[in-house]
Amino acid sequence: MSQIGPIFRALMRNKVGALLIALQVAVTMTIIVNAIHLINARGDLMGRSSGLDEANQLYVTSVGYANDFDAPYVIDTDLDGIRQLPSVDDAVQINAIPMSNGGWSMGLQTKAGEGENSVPTALYMTDEHGLNTLDVELIAGENFKATEISYRDRNTRDWPQSVILTEALAKSLFPDLSPTEIVGQTVYIQSNEPLTIIGIMDHLQAPWTGWTTVNHSMLVPNKFDSPYSRYLVRAKPGQREQAIEQVEQFMKQREVGRMVRETETMTQVRMDSYRGDSALQAILWTIIVVLCIITALGIVGLVSFSINRRRRQIGTRRALGAQKADIMSYFLTENVMITSVGVILGIAGSVALNMWLVSSFNLPRLSYIYLPIAMIAMWTIGLIAVWGPALRATQISPAIATRNV
Amino acid sequence: MWLYYTRLAWLSLKRHPLLSLLMSGAIALGIGAAMTTITINYLMSADPIPEKSDRLFYVQLDNWSPNEPYDEPNEPPDQLTYTDATALKAQAPAQLQTALAQSGGVIEPQGLGKEPFLARLRLTHNDFFTMFNSPFLYGQGWSDSADETGDRSIVLSKNANEAIFAGENSVGRTVRLEGKEFRVVGVLDEWVLKPRFYDVTTGAFNEMEDAYVPFKVKETMELPNSGNTNCWKMPEGEGFKSFLTSECVNFQFWVQLNSAQEQQEYMSFLNAYVEEQKKLGRFQRPLNNRLTDVMGWMEHENVVDDDAEVMMYLSLMFLAVCLLNTIGLLLTKFSFKTGEIALRRAVGATRMQLYQQQLVETVFIGVAGGIGGLILAALGLLGIEYLYGDQVKDLASLNLPLLGIGILLAIISSALAGAYPTWRTCRIPPASQLKSE
Numbered sequence: 001m002s003q004i005g006p007i008f009r010a011l012m013r014n015k016v017g018a019l020l021i022a023l024q025v026a027v028t029m030t031i032i033v034n035a036i037h038l039i040n041a042r043g044d045l046m047g048r049s050s051g052l053d054e055a056n057q058l059y060v061t062s063v064g065y066a067n068d069f070d071a072p073y074v075i076d077t078d079l080d081g082i083r084q085l086p087s088v089d090d091a092v093q094i095n096a097i098p099m100s101n102g103g104w105s106m107g108l109q110t111k112a113g114e115g116e117n118s119v120p121t122a123l124y125m126t127d128e129h130g131l132n133t134l135d136v137e138l139i140a141g142e143n144f145k146a147t148e149i150s151y152r153d154r155n156t157r158d159w160p161q162s163v164i165l166t167e168a169l170a171k172s173l174f175p176d177l178s179p180t181e182i183v184g185q186t187v188y189i190q191s192n193e194p195l196t197i198i199g200i201m202d203h204l205q206a207p208w209t210g211w212t213t214v215n216h217s218m219l220v221p222n223k224f225d226s227p228y229s230r231y232l233v234r235a236k237p238g239q240r241e242q243a244i245e246q247v248e249q250f251m252k253q254r255e256v257g258r259m260v261r262e263t264e265t266m267t268q269v270r271m272d273s274y275r276g277d278s279a280l281q282a283i284l285w286t287i288i289v290v291l292c293i294i295t296a297l298g299i300v301g302l303v304s305f306s307i308n309r310r311r312r313q314i315g316t317r318r319a320l321g322a323q324k325a326d327i328m329s330y331f332l333t334e335n336v337m338i339t340s341v342g343v344i345l346g347i348a349g350s351v352a353l354n355m356w357l358v359s360s361f362n363l364p365r366l367s368y369i370y371l372p373i374a375m376i377a378m379w380t381i382g383l384i385a386v387w388g389p390a391l392r393a394t395q396i397s398p399a400i401a402t403r404n405v
Numbered sequence: 406m407w408l409y410y411t412r413l414a415w416l417s418l419k420r421h422p423l424l425s426l427l428m429s430g431a432i433a434l435g436i437g438a439a440m441t442t443i444t445i446n447y448l449m450s451a452d453p454i455p456e457k458s459d460r461l462f463y464v465q466l467d468n469w470s471p472n473e474p475y476d477e478p479n480e481p482p483d484q485l486t487y488t489d490a491t492a493l494k495a496q497a498p499a500q501l502q503t504a505l506a507q508s509g510g511v512i513e514p515q516g517l518g519k520e521p522f523l524a525r526l527r528l529t530h531n532d533f534f535t536m537f538n539s540p541f542l543y544g545q546g547w548s549d550s551a552d553e554t555g556d557r558s559i560v561l562s563k564n565a566n567e568a569i570f571a572g573e574n575s576v577g578r579t580v581r582l583e584g585k586e587f588r589v590v591g592v593l594d595e596w597v598l599k600p601r602f603y604d605v606t607t608g609a610f611n612e613m614e615d616a617y618v619p620f621k622v623k624e625t626m627e628l629p630n631s632g633n634t635n636c637w638k639m640p641e642g643e644g645f646k647s648f649l650t651s652e653c654v655n656f657q658f659w660v661q662l663n664s665a666q667e668q669q670e671y672m673s674f675l676n677a678y679v680e681e682q683k684k685l686g687r688f689q690r691p692l693n694n695r696l697t698d699v700m701g702w703m704e705h706e707n708v709v710d711d712d713a714e715v716m717m718y719l720s721l722m723f724l725a726v727c728l729l730n731t732i733g734l735l736l737t738k739f740s741f742k743t744g745e746i747a748l749r750r751a752v753g754a755t756r757m758q759l760y761q762q763q764l765v766e767t768v769f770i771g772v773a774g775g776i777g778g779l780i781l782a783a784l785g786l787l788g789i790e791y792l793y794g795d796q797v798k799d800l801a802s803l804n805l806p807l808l809g810i811g812i813l814l815a816i817i818s819s820a821l822a823g824a825y826p827t828w829r830t831c832r833i834p835p836a837s838q839l840k841s842e
Contacts, residue, residue: 017733017737020732020733021733024730024733027722027725027726030722031722031723031726063523065510065511065521066584115472154629154630154645154648155643155644155647155648157639157641157642226629259520259521259522261523275792275793275794275796276793278792279792280712283789284716287719290438290723291726294434294727297427297431297730298730298733301424301427301733301737302733305738306737309741361714361715362711
């Protein structure tokens with residue numbers, strides 16, 4: 001530690017070189033802190049549960065085009081057939097696929113009348129197989145009965161009497177009631193039309209993954225009379241591939257004047273939905289790794305040069321009795337001093353960049369836990385980088401002091 | 406003399422090959438990252454129709470709920486109702502104007518082995534093709550009377566014509582769409598708009614449509630809605646008609662206005678129209694009509710992805726690190742040559758000459774870094790395309806202006822990196838370094 005004084009004075013003789021390394025460390029740290037923060041924020045988004053049994057689910061789209069296409073008949077017989085396939089656990093017609101970013105939303109209110117406070121929710125139409133096919137559990141109340149299910153088409157304006165809500169939606173509507181108390185309550189859709197809550201399900205995401213109220217979903221006991229129809233299929237555990245094959249084969253061999261679009265698994269839907277996020281993560285990781293390597297190599301280069309320049313000094317010190325460890329600790333201390341300046345600037349830079357990102361792009365605020373981690377990382381990178389050149393410096397023979405250059 | 410400097414520079418670089426590689430490698434990485442992200446941003450924010458983007462205007466009317474705005478702060482909806490879209494087309498004072506909507510339908514190509522397919526449809530008026538400079542391969546847009554009657558005419562995209570008619574001139578032939586026969590009046594040539602500015606409601610970089618049919622067909626064939634349908638009030642009454650007469654917005658509207666005066670006239674018409682509608686009990690919000698030109702609308706709809714912008718700023722900082730790195734290395738390297746430089750000064754070289762000599766060495770590193778950077782940018786764009794897939798189709802390619810930006814960036818970067826070290830080296834007084842040796 002007694003070396004700090006002389007090292008500092010020696011550094012002051014080459015201010016620009018040291019300052020450049022410090023600046024490099026500062027900017028590197030600024031980027032890394034914010035990049036890791038972004039990576040984690042996206043990771044949190046992607047880590048949210050959809051509430052589904054994604055590994056075993058798939059959906060298939062049927063589009064009728066024949067003039068005599070009879071949608072309800074085709075839908076009912078399709079579903080009967082698909083449900084009987086050996087690899088299929090259950091299947092349901094559904095108007096929107098979770099995470100697909102396309103669907104219906106409606107507003108629910110606890111008081112009837114226009115202008116009353118309304119809570120937005122995604123709307124899924126399913127029959128009594130909906131809960132099982134989606135793999136959501138009821139935490140209170142009961143499922144739809146087969147007799148409740150009715151067909152609606154795009155011009156139908158009224159709604160069935162009963163609905164099942166997610167717990168999150170139920171809590172937003174009735175913050176003071178427990179799930180069991182909420183069952184039996186009435187909510188209003190389209191301002192005035194009453195619906196009775198018959199069940200509360202644990203969790204089901206809305207189709208829009210970027211939606212602020214993504215946990216607000218409700219099921220209504222409807223099938224949709226339209227030539228354009230999606231079936232969500234849940235395969236028996238581990239039998240998704242067989243299910244894809246069997247469903248496609250079943251659908252295609254039926255001649256009912258429709259085309260069958262490509263099957264999509266829920267795994268693919270999730271990947272597509274979060275593609276931008278996972279791409280951003282990959283790019284940021286690349287930037288972080290390359291940046292660390294460049295900064296480390298830069299330090300290696302600069303230190304090597306400065307050691308070369310000081311070969312005679314080092315030799316002289318050795319000849320005057322300095323141990324190898326003294327030489328080593330000289331360069332390590334020098335590096336820690338420079339890095340520390342960089343790290344302090346880096347803290348300021350990281351926070352400033354984050355504040356700007358928050359205000360310009362609505363990104364989440366930085367969690368300060370990243371700062372000490374990044375500081376330790378920068379010191380470690382600096383020490384690793386300086387280790388090799390410093391070790392070579394210790395090999396300089398004391399005899400060099402006696403030679404002419 | 407320059408040749409001599411070049412040789413000296415080459416020798417100097419070769420003396421420390423790893424260091425030279427590190428310096429130009431760092432510049433290359435920095436430029437590669439910056440160019441990759443600049444390219445994406447540049448192409449996302451490009452003017453899709455530069456020849457007339459300041460004469461095409463997007464129309465917004467505020468038919469939203471009296472209780473709350475469509476979007477804070479007091480933004481009108483981003484689309485129109487069917488009622489207003491058709492009324493504007495019929496009454497508004499402009500030579501060229503068109504309503505638009507997305508829809509979809511099954512096309513059944515005739516012939517063995519041809520499978521029916523779901524076509525993306527654009528419902529529009531015939532002005533569309535003139536306003537947006539659609540390139541026709543065969544035929545042309547439909548007639549005015551088709552716009553009025555909803556005559557079943559169709560314009561096919563090049564790809565659709567390829568799929569249905571094997572690319573032949575199909576004008577005059579019929580296509581079966583949603584179970585009805587449509588007469589082909591035109592076939593478009595390859596046509597890609599990035600962004601597809603005329604409708605960005607479901608994504609600015611979506612694919613172009615497979616076929617275009619008269620707007621009126623929406624009504625006559627009761628075609629389904631695609632894209633976003635937003636309602637503040639549910640349709641009243643029964644049937645498809647009730648949707649068309651509802652306050653639900655699902656339609657876009659563009660108008661071409663060639664002068665400030667035309668703009669003013671059009672705006673006064675819009676205001677008068679809304680006032681008229683207010684008397685019928687519609688439009689209960691304060692007057693809030695908007696005319697926005699193409700680039701203004703792209704800005705308003707935020708077509709440049711925030712992520713792309715954030716990445717660009719981060720990669721510019723990354724470039725800064727690479728430059729700092731190179732400056733430091735050059736500085737140290739040059740300072741190592743002080744002896745040589747002092748000697749040359751002592752034997753008569755001017756500062757200018759030495760400056761030029763060092764500059765040659767810097768330029769070497771810069772050029773190598775620049776070339777490497779452009780290669781890395783090309784690789785980076787391939788990587789982006791791989792990561793984002795269809796989302797960035799046609800947005801991840803270098804073109805001539807971008808290459809220019811890249812080269813400029815390389816020059817500026819290496820000048821920035823080289824200027825200070827070069828300048829400092831040349832300030833060495835002739836005698837000082839000789840003494841000590």
